[in-house]
Amino acid sequence: MRATRARAAFPHAHVPPRRAFRPSAAAVGAAGRGAMFAELNELLNASPQRPEQGKFTLLRDTRTDGSFLVHHFLSFYLRAGCKVCFVALLQSFSHYNIVAQKLGVSLTAAKERGQLVFLEGLASCLDMLFGEEEEEQAGQPRPLRFISESTSDLRALFDFVRTSLAPAAGDAWPGRVLLLDDLGVLLSLGASPVAVLDFIHYCRVAVCSRLQGNVVVLAHGGEDSEDEENELVVTSLCHHSDLILWAEGLATGFCKDVHGQLKIIRRASLQPGGERDVLQTYQYKIQDKNVTFFARGLSAAVL
Amino acid sequence: MICGGLAVGTLLLIEEDKYGVYSNLLFKYFLAEGVVCGHDLFVASAKELPTNILKELPAPLLDDNYRNELGEATAVKSEDFQDFMKIAWRYQNLPKVEVSPTSSARFGHYYDVSKTMSSELLQSIKCHSFFLPEELSLQPTIKMCNMNCGYARLLQSIQKIIYQEGFDGSHPQKKQKNVLRIGIQSLGAMLWGDDICSTDNPEDTHSLTKFLYVLRGLLRKSLSACIITVPAHLIQNKAIMERVTNLSDVVVGLESFIGSERETNPLYKDYHGLIHVHQIPRLNSLICDVSDTKDLAFRLKRKLFTIERLHLPPDLSDTVSRSSKQDLAESAKLLSSGCGAMAIGKKHLDF
Numbered sequence: 001m002r003a004t005r006a007r008a009a010f011p012h013a014h015v016p017p018r019r020a021f022r023p024s025a026a027a028v029g030a031a032g033r034g035a036m037f038a039e040l041n042e043l044l045n046a047s048p049q050r051p052e053q054g055k056f057t058l059l060r061d062t063r064t065d066g067s068f069l070v071h072h073f074l075s076f077y078l079r080a081g082c083k084v085c086f087v088a089l090l091q092s093f094s095h096y097n098i099v100a101q102k103l104g105v106s107l108t109a110a111k112e113r114g115q116l117v118f119l120e121g122l123a124s125c126l127d128m129l130f131g132e133e134e135e136e137q138a139g140q141p142r143p144l145r146f147i148s149e150s151t152s153d154l155r156a157l158f159d160f161v162r163t164s165l166a167p168a169a170g171d172a173w174p175g176r177v178l179l180l181d182d183l184g185v186l187l188s189l190g191a192s193p194v195a196v197l198d199f200i201h202y203c204r205v206a207v208c209s210r211l212q213g214n215v216v217v218l219a220h221g222g223e224d225s226e227d228e229e230n231e232l233v234v235t236s237l238c239h240h241s242d243l244i245l246w247a248e249g250l251a252t253g254f255c256k257d258v259h260g261q262l263k264i265i266r267r268a269s270l271q272p273g274g275e276r277d278v279l280q281t282y283q284y285k286i287q288d289k290n291v292t293f294f295a296r297g298l299s300a301a302v303l
Numbered sequence: 304m305i306c307g308g309l310a311v312g313t314l315l316l317i318e319e320d321k322y323g324v325y326s327n328l329l330f331k332y333f334l335a336e337g338v339v340c341g342h343d344l345f346v347a348s349a350k351e352l353p354t355n356i357l358k359e360l361p362a363p364l365l366d367d368n369y370r371n372e373l374g375e376a377t378a379v380k381s382e383d384f385q386d387f388m389k390i391a392w393r394y395q396n397l398p399k400v401e402v403s404p405t406s407s408a409r410f411g412h413y414y415d416v417s418k419t420m421s422s423e424l425l426q427s428i429k430c431h432s433f434f435l436p437e438e439l440s441l442q443p444t445i446k447m448c449n450m451n452c453g454y455a456r457l458l459q460s461i462q463k464i465i466y467q468e469g470f471d472g473s474h475p476q477k478k479q480k481n482v483l484r485i486g487i488q489s490l491g492a493m494l495w496g497d498d499i500c501s502t503d504n505p506e507d508t509h510s511l512t513k514f515l516y517v518l519r520g521l522l523r524k525s526l527s528a529c530i531i532t533v534p535a536h537l538i539q540n541k542a543i544m545e546r547v548t549n550l551s552d553v554v555v556g557l558e559s560f561i562g563s564e565r566e567t568n569p570l571y572k573d574y575h576g577l578i579h580v581h582q583i584p585r586l587n588s589l590i591c592d593v594s595d596t597k598d599l600a601f602r603l604k605r606k607l608f609t610i611e612r613l614h615l616p617p618d619l620s621d622t623v624s625r626s627s628k629q630d631l632a633e634s635a636k637l638l639s640s641g642c643g644a645m646a647i648g649k650k651h652l653d654f
Binding site for chain 2: 065067068071090091092094095098099102122123125126129130147148150184185187188189190220225226227228229230286287288289291
C-alpha cells in the first residue's frame with residue numbers, strides 16, 4: 001500500500017490508511033530472503049533501486065530502543081549501492097555485523113570492498129587513551145579527540161566524516177550516506193549541545209548539499225526526559241529533518257505482540273510548495289530477522 | 304530475570320536501595336559466583352577495603368538435597384550468544400515465574416547468606432583490588448579526558464589488569480581462557496571525588512558518563528563482565544542517570560521498604576523490596592528477551608535471597624474495608640511495567 005499524501009485539516013493530523021495494511025507479495029518475498037525490513041520500505045515508499053538524495057532523516061526513540069531502525073537503514077543503503085560512513089558510537093562492530101547478516105548484508109565484505117567506512121567509537125576511544133605513543137605521532141586520525149582535549153568542538157569528527165565520503169578516483173559507489181548511532185553519546189562524552197548541532201549542520205552541508213547524499217541520525221529521548229541538553233538537540237534537529245521516524249514504547253506498558261508504535265513524519269512543509277507535514281502512525285513487532293508493521297489495533301494477535 | 308545471565312563483555316548497573324543493604328548483597332553474590340566458577344576478580348571500592356568485602360562473601364550451598372528442596376534452576380535464555388560465555392546471575396525464580404525447561408546442566412549456584420565463604424575457596428582464585436584512598440596516595444595524579452582523578456585511576460588499573468593478565472587476548476600463549484569479574488562499589492558517591500551526589504549543579508557532569516563509556520569499550524574488548532552499584536537515589540541531576548542508563552547494558556533499580564510507608568502496606572508484607580528493570584541488553588540481535596512481567600519483588604530470608612514475581616493478594620470485598628481497598632488500588636497504580644508505563648488509573652482491579 002502506498003503512503004497517501006492527503007491534505008489534512010490540521011497540521012499533524014493522523015492520516016489513517018484507506019484499508020487495513022497488508023504487506024504486498026513482493027514485500028513478503030523480500031522479507032523471506034532476509035532483506036532489510038521490506039514492510040518499512042513500503043511504508044516509506046522507498047526502494048534500494050532508487051534511493052533518495054540529499055535527505056536528512058532523524059530517528060528518534062522514546063521509552064524504547066529504536067536501534068532496529070539503524071540496522072534497517074544500514075542494510076538498505078548498502079544494498080542500494082551507496083558508500084556509507086557509519087559512526088557507531090554505542091556498540092561494537094560485531095554487534096552490527098551479526099544483525100546485518102540476518103538482514104542479508106555482510107559488513108565485513110562491505111568494509112573490504114571499500115563501500116563501508118566504519119568508525120567504532122568504543123575502540124577508537126580506547127586506542128586514543130591507552131594506545132601507544134608512536135601511533136599518535138604517526139598522524140593517526142583521532143576523530144574522538146574532543147573527549148580528551150579541552151576544545152569541545154567536533155571538528156575532528158567532522159573531518160573524519162568528510163574525508164571518508166569524499167569522492168575518490170575509481171569510486172564505484174554513486175551515493176553517499178552518513179549514519180550516526182547515537183547522538184546522545186556525544187553529549188554524554190562532554191560535547192556541548194551547540195557543538196553537536198554545529199557538527200550536524202556541517203555534515204548536512206557536506207553530505208546532503210555538496211555530495212547529494214543522505215544523513216541518518218539516531219537520538220534518544222522523550223517528552224518526560226529530564227535531559228534538557230538532549231531535548232534541545234533533538235527538538236532542533238526535528239525542525240530541520242526531511243523525514244522523522246519516531247519509535248515509541250506503548251503508553252500502556254510492555255506487550256508481547258506489539259513492541260511499540262512508529263510515527264512517520266514527512267516534512268513536506270520544508271519543500272517548495274509549502275504543503276502540510278504528513279503524519280502516519282503504525283505499530284510494530286520486532287522479530288528475529290524482520291520487523292512487521294500494522295495499523296494501530298490490528299496486530300495479528302488481536303485479529 | 305535479565306535474559307538468563309550476564310553476558311561476557313557487558314555491564315550491569317544496580318541502582319542502590321536507600322541504605323545500600325540489598326545492593327551490597329547482590330554485589331557480593333556476583334563476586335561469590337566468580338569464586339565458585341574459578342573466575343578472576345577485580346574489586347574496587349572507595350569506602351571499604353576490598354579484602355574486607357571478600358571476607359564477607361556468602362558461602363556456596365553444595366548440598367544437592369537442599370537444592371532440590373528449593374526448586375528447579377532458573378530460566379535460561381535459549382538464544383545463543385555466539386562466542387560469549389554466560390555467567391550465572393545469582394537469583395532464584397520460584398516456580399511461580401514461568402521458566403523454560405532447560406537441559407540438565409545446572410546454571411548458577413546457590414548461596415547461604417548466613418555463612419561466609421571459606422578462605423580456602425577464596426584463595427583458589429586470583430583477586431585484584433582497588434581501594435581508592437590507597438591508590439591516590441601511591442601515585443601522582445594523572446590526567447585523562449578531563450575526568451575525575453579517581454575514575455581515571457580506576458580505568459587505568461582495570462586496563463592494566465586486562466592487558467597484563469591477557470583477558471583481551473593479548474597473550475595467546477596462555478593455556479586457558481578465563482573471565483574477569485569486575486565489581487565496583489558505590490560509583491559516583493562523594494568518596495570517589497565526584498559531587499553529583501551532593502549537589503544539583505555538579506561541577507563536572509561528564510566524568511561518570513565518560514568513565515562508563517571507556518569502561519564499556521574495555522569490557523567489549525575483553526573476556527570480562529562488570530557489576531557497578533550506584534547510589535542513584537542521591538544523584539539529583541536526573542539527566543545524568545538517564546545518560547548512565549543509556550550507556551549501560553543492564554540497569555536494575557532496587558527499592559527497599561526499610562523506613563518507607565510501604566513497609567506496613569499489606570500488599571508488600573511478604574517482601575523486603577521491589578526490583579525495577581530499567582534496561583535490558585539487546586546484543587547481537589534485533590530482539591530482546593523481555594519477560595512477561597516486570598513487577599518483581601525480593602525478600603531476604605534467613606539463608607536465602609529470592610526474587611519473585613509480585614502479585615496482588617485477592618480482593619476480598621466482604622472483609623476489606625473501603626479505605627484499605629483504596630490503599631490497594633493506590634499500590635496497584637504503582638505497579639509499573641518497568642521500562643515506561645503510565646499509571647493504571649484510580650480504578651479498583653477486579654478479579
